[in-house]
């Protein structure tokens with residue numbers, strides 16, 4: 001079928017804040033979206049899978065400032081840098097079709113136009129904002145929305161905020177959004193609808209503050225300098241600007257919008273099921289067909305977050321167990337719509353039970369027996385039909401339908417459950433039919449061939465349906481059993497494998513993990529100290545004029561002697577060659593950072609026109625320059641070739 005005749009499917013993930021390293025919780029949603037995109041491709045759809053990064057906002061501005069770099073450099077490091085977001089998605093085999101960064105020029109320009117359009121329509125107006133602001137969540141809250149005085153999303157403190165700001169008339173859209181949520185399948189799972197309607201809409205939907213003036217890292221409101229667009233307005237429209245809405249970068253908005261489904265985590269359902277449709281209504285744009293709010297992966301019952309110090313690094317886990325094992329585990333172990341408790345034990349036990357024991361064993365036993373009893377190629381003529389195989393063959397031949405039902409309702413865990421009940425049945429079939437007994441009697445060869453064929457065909461169907469979850473493993477299994485067809489139609493028909501198929505052996509697909517040993521290793525890894533965060537930058541000083549700067553005499557000095565000052569923990573006493581011919585004595589409070597012998601002979605810089613002063617009874621004629629950031633202090637050292645007495649200009 002040509003691409004333009006195919007049915008289309010547009011699916012998105014939330015675009016990530018590149019403020020922290022991505023953890024296994026972030027990976028969860030993207031892996032799920034990838035599995036759905038791959039499933040739809042398998043079903044013959046033309047798929048657009050969009051992901052990206054949400055790069056504006058105060059949190060990023062603040063983090064960049066404390067790292068001493070620009071916000072753009074900060075997000076570039078996390079998105080495109082080594083082991084950044086792009087590297088992680090590559091590693092995890094994420095088959096996205098488009099990647100948007102909200103700092104991309106085309107997106108910024110489009111958001112400005114969108115904001116202006118809503119303003120011109122009267123749906124955005126200027127007012128004064130007073131309320132509470134949660135910086136980590138970039139969320140405004142009214143007093144009544146706070147939970148015990150804290151942010152209802154993350155439980156952290158909020159700060160009072162008041163400023164001139166633009167507002168979006170969210171209240172105007174309360175009724176149509178309520179109708180959308182209660183009368184259609186727009187939001188799933190259904191359990192989330194009640195929460196949105198009761199807690200937010202029926203509690204009184206207030207107009208939404210959609211601009212800020214207290215920081216600059218955002219999309220500027222082009223008709224009112226000093227205001228930047230609220231990060232959620234900027235972020236939500238990514239789903240349309242990435243298709244070319246109000247920009248020339250792409251031109252397939254008409255082909256793809258409205259999205260078939262937005263996969264989002266439960267804490268951002270509010271933005272996607274209330275604010276997003278309201279803004280789209282204002283823009284008179286079609287609404288997405290569905291928002292699916294998935295649950296969280298929890299650690300010890302709490303949210304996985306860096307601030308709680310319990311992040312699990314997907315790169316480390318994928319390196320240790322393999323990408324497919326990790327992808328599989330995430331979708332097999334937790335029901336997509338609800339929360340689930342993540343643990344390393346669970347991960348290891350899932351790999352050992354489902355992948356090593358059930359799937360891995362079935363494939364390796366089947367291939368090994370075809371090799372042993374038939375030299376690797378099943379004979380064509382010797383197949384026979386057997387009633388007693390009906391249970392397995394019916395299960396396998398009807399698997400696609402049960403799987404489809406589950407996949408169409410985003411029940412990944414159940415879809416995998418269906419596959420694995422067939423895999424278990426096939427393992428039992430081996431024991432029931434005991435091919436090693438059949439092999440003892442030449443007369444049983446037709447029966448033995450039939451048993452082996454049923455096993456290979458069951459493996460083919462199961463591996464084919466595993467494609468969206470474990471693409472590389474599925475391909476490898478198909479190679480080993482000599483399967484040529486892996487398309488959807490072939491997976492719906494039992495008997496698709498050629499009868500004279502040739503198999504090839506290989507290493508264990510999923511080696512068993514020694515759980516006790518592995519958990520010990522992980523414990524050691526966890527014990528490694530976390531990388532220290534950059535210390536905050538000191539407050540900037542008021543400007544000075546050039547003449548003031550010229551008044552400071554900064555001279556290159558060589559350290560002749562250096563010793564601790566008795567009874568002082570802080571002070572080091574230096575005798576310095578300042579080029580004048582007379583040694584100069586300076587006391588400096590750096591004993592905590594340097595041993596005297598480390599500094600003898602070094603070339604330093606001193607301020608030499610300060611009035612002499614006494615410290616611990618000793619005279620100090622000047623000050624040695626040091627660089628200070630947070631707790632750290634380092635003496636400014638120059639190349640030894642710079643002569644004593646040279647002046648810094």
Ligand code: ME8
Pocket residue numbers: 013014015016017018024025026028029054235236238263264265266267268295296297298303304
């Ligand atoms: O929310 N378990 O970005 P984000 C499951 N930029 N999912 C989790 C999780 C966990 N422990 N932790 C995070 C944003 N997530 C916005 C989106 S879209 C226009 C803007 C999920 O980086 C979370 O629920 O904070 C969200 O869906 C996604 O990771 C990105 O989170």
